[in-house]
Amino acid sequence: MRKGIMREDRQNDEIREIKIRPNYLEHPDGSVLIECGDTKVICTAMIENKVPTFLRGKNKGWLSSEYSMLPGSTPTRKVRDISKGKLDGRSSEISRLIGRSLRSSIDLDKIGERTIWIDCDVISADGGTRTASITGSYIALKIAVKKALESGKFEEDPMKSKVAAISVGKVNGINLVDLDFKEDSNADVDLNVVMNDKFELIEIQGTGEGDTFTIDELNEFLKGAKRGIEDIFRYFEILEQYI
Numbered sequence: 001m002r003k004g005i006m007r008e009d010r011q012n013d014e015i016r017e018i019k020i021r022p023n024y025l026e027h028p029d030g031s032v033l034i035e036c037g038d039t040k041v042i043c044t045a046m047i048e049n050k051v052p053t054f055l056r057g058k059n060k061g062w063l064s065s066e067y068s069m070l071p072g073s074t075p076t077r078k079v080r081d082i083s084k085g086k087l088d089g090r091s092s093e094i095s096r097l098i099g100r101s102l103r104s105s106i107d108l109d110k111i112g113e114r115t116i117w118i119d120c121d122v123i124s125a126d127g128g129t130r131t132a133s134i135t136g137s138y139i140a141l142k143i144a145v146k147k148a149l150e151s152g153k154f155e156e157d158p159m160k161s162k163v164a165a166i167s168v169g170k171v172n173g174i175n176l177v178d179l180d181f182k183e184d185s186n187a188d189v190d191l192n193v194v195m196n197d198k199f200e201l202i203e204i205q206g207t208g209e210g211d212t213f214t215i216d217e218l219n220e221f222l223k224g225a226k227r228g229i230e231d232i233f234r235y236f237e238i239l240e241q242y243i
């Protein structure tokens with residue numbers, strides 16, 4: 001990763017300050033407020049005692065996710081999906097990404113015929129809302145699972161791995177980790193990377209819209225993402241003592 005002139009307040013390969021407040025809401029089984037710089041998302045995990053029709057009678061569970069942005073989370077009012085009568089393409093794509101990412105962290109054969117609902121509500125958007133949603137949801141899920149184990153709802157621990165996500169990109173020829181909105185809107189290459197705690201890849205979303213990128217450059221981006229995700233997992237280690 002090239003160090004350089006690009007950023008004033010942090011290194012080019014440094015993530016924004018991350019803060020996760022566990023048990024942020026009263027009612028859900030698990031909840032957090034995650035802040036990554038000025039991006040803020042409330043993530044909740046709620047366990048429902050039924051599964052979608054395609055899984056009925058199979059003695060296994062499901063995890064599903066919904067993502068949305070509060071009208072006041074963006075500089076110009078974001079019209080609610082419900083006002084338009086349908087989920088917009090971006091929200092449904094992100095909802096499915098969060099679901100896939102979190103399903104990789106849990107053994108659904110161990111939760112009985114239940115659905116875990118992950119809901120991510122962006123209250124302040126400054127780039128990286130999908131990656132913050134994935135990282136925050138992992139902690140919300142972990143809290144919900146802990147409660148279900150304590151209450152006897154779950155008989156064995158279904159968690160398989162930790163999950164976190166970060167964005168990487170290229171702006172004015174310089175590689176950056178964890179892009180804010182200003183950087184994101186000027187990025188020629190933009191990737192969202194999801195990894196587990198063995199640093200195996202769960203998903204990569206990458207576009208070279210302003211500039212194409214080579215396989216060698218992709219490797220550089222992934223190395224930057226891995227370093228960012230290492231920092232998140234270090235933060236998790238401290239946080240997990242309190243949940």
Ligand code: UDP
Pocket residue numbers: 074075078090125126127128129130131167181184
């Ligand atoms: N954004 C916005 N309105 C929108 C969608 C996005 O203001 O309807 C801003 C917001 O700051 C968001 C950023 O653009 O974080 C980047 O959006 P992108 O679709 O790349 O997703 P994200 O980086 O948030 O996962």
